[in-house]
Amino acid sequence: MAGMQPEQIQRILVIRFSSIGDIVLTTPTFRALRKRFPDARIDMVTKQQYAELVETHPALHQVFRYDSRNGFNGLLQLGRELRQIRYDLCVDLHGNLRSRILRLLAQPSTQIGYSKQILARTLLVQAKINRYRRIVPVPERYLAPLARFGVQNDGTGLELFPTEQNEAHVAKLFAAEGLRDGEPVVGFGAIAAHPLKQWPIENFIALGQRLVDQHQTRIVLFGGPGDRENAERIAQQLSNRAIVLCGRVSLLAAAAALKRCAIFIGNDTGTVHIAAAMQRPVVAIFGPTVEEFGFYPYRTPAKVISAPLPCRPCTHTGKGRCKIRDTHACMTRIRVDEVLEAAETLLRESVSHSSTFLLTSSAKERQL
Numbered sequence: 001m002a003g004m005q006p007e008q009i010q011r012i013l014v015i016r017f018s019s020i021g022d023i024v025l026t027t028p029t030f031r032a033l034r035k036r037f038p039d040a041r042i043d044m045v046t047k048q049q050y051a052e053l054v055e056t057h058p059a060l061h062q063v064f065r066y067d068s069r070n071g072f073n074g075l076l077q078l079g080r081e082l083r084q085i086r087y088d089l090c091v092d093l094h095g096n097l098r099s100r101i102l103r104l105l106a107q108p109s110t111q112i113g114y115s116k117q118i119l120a121r122t123l124l125v126q127a128k129i130n131r132y133r134r135i136v137p138v139p140e141r142y143l144a145p146l147a148r149f150g151v152q153n154d155g156t157g158l159e160l161f162p163t164e165q166n167e168a169h170v171a172k173l174f175a176a177e178g179l180r181d182g183e184p185v186v187g188f189g190a191i192a193a194h195p196l197k198q199w200p201i202e203n204f205i206a207l208g209q210r211l212v213d214q215h216q217t218r219i220v221l222f223g224g225p226g227d228r229e230n231a232e233r234i235a236q237q238l239s240n241r242a243i244v245l246c247g248r249v250s251l252l253a254a255a256a257a258l259k260r261c262a263i264f265i266g267n268d269t270g271t272v273h274i275a276a277a278m279q280r281p282v283v284a285i286f287g288p289t290v291e292e293f294g295f296y297p298y299r300t301p302a303k304v305i306s307a308p309l310p311c312r313p314c315t316h317t318g319k320g321r322c323k324i325r326d327t328h329a330c331m332t333r334i335r336v337d338e339v340l341e342a343a344e345t346l347l348r349e350s351v352s353h354s355s356t357f358l359l360t361s362s363a364k365e366r367q368l
Contacts (some may be wrong), residue, residue: 020270034059079105157299158277189266194318303342
């Protein structure tokens, strides 16, 4: 198994079950594998609800959808199907019990995983002892074990491929919302799945109104169906007819909508990585987690806002409760002014997107 040569590899399986951001972070691996093995069959296994993100990727031959509702029997059935393909190489980018079972069932000739740096992560979270020798972004951790096969990172970042149908759906929604060509747009990822990662909603309202007042922007709110109620609450407080896409677009349609945004501002969520994949400038607001974990925006213009507190990090996932008398200081201490300044800096640095904002602002100043 360990002696397989690169020229023998013709069938490759990549495993990453979840979640949104983690799957988007796998896309440089697909591209690098395709470049190294141009004629190989490259497949992926992921959960059914995330498969759309990668099904249009040109490097992949097939995406196998795993429905976790089918439990162990579903995993057995999938494993039997994969075994028939006789993979030469299995790349496990999840590294949990389920992925190990699937590797065992698929019986590839060679299988590799990646380092989650569990010991260093645990020491940092539990004891605040930093044993990370250097900060390595997750996409580069995914690629590291493939170096022995001659697979190299091309350095061009994340990528997603919305379809023409996705683009048309988004265009229709924006037209119905009265969004004009050339009208400045800022995307918000204002709702976090885990409360510890949530910047106060009131702050997003204040930030959005300042962007509206100072730059006459339209705010577009991204998220899932469960985020819609809070997103509507934000939209109702803004004066320039904010657009709520929560529950109205698929994951790839959200990617298509992000192309229309001059900048994206959000909590530490999967949408940050979708925005990075669409090469949007990103302002990411990080609270309980830190850069050492490898999830900062990758290969796109970005500013990360966080509060330097000794209690950080208190979790590596965002789950749990604040351990400092439930003050949630890592988020509440981040001021609206800080986030606005970061956003405006990115807009100035991005010539193609900042011009609309600067002209709008200059025109407003001339009127005063």
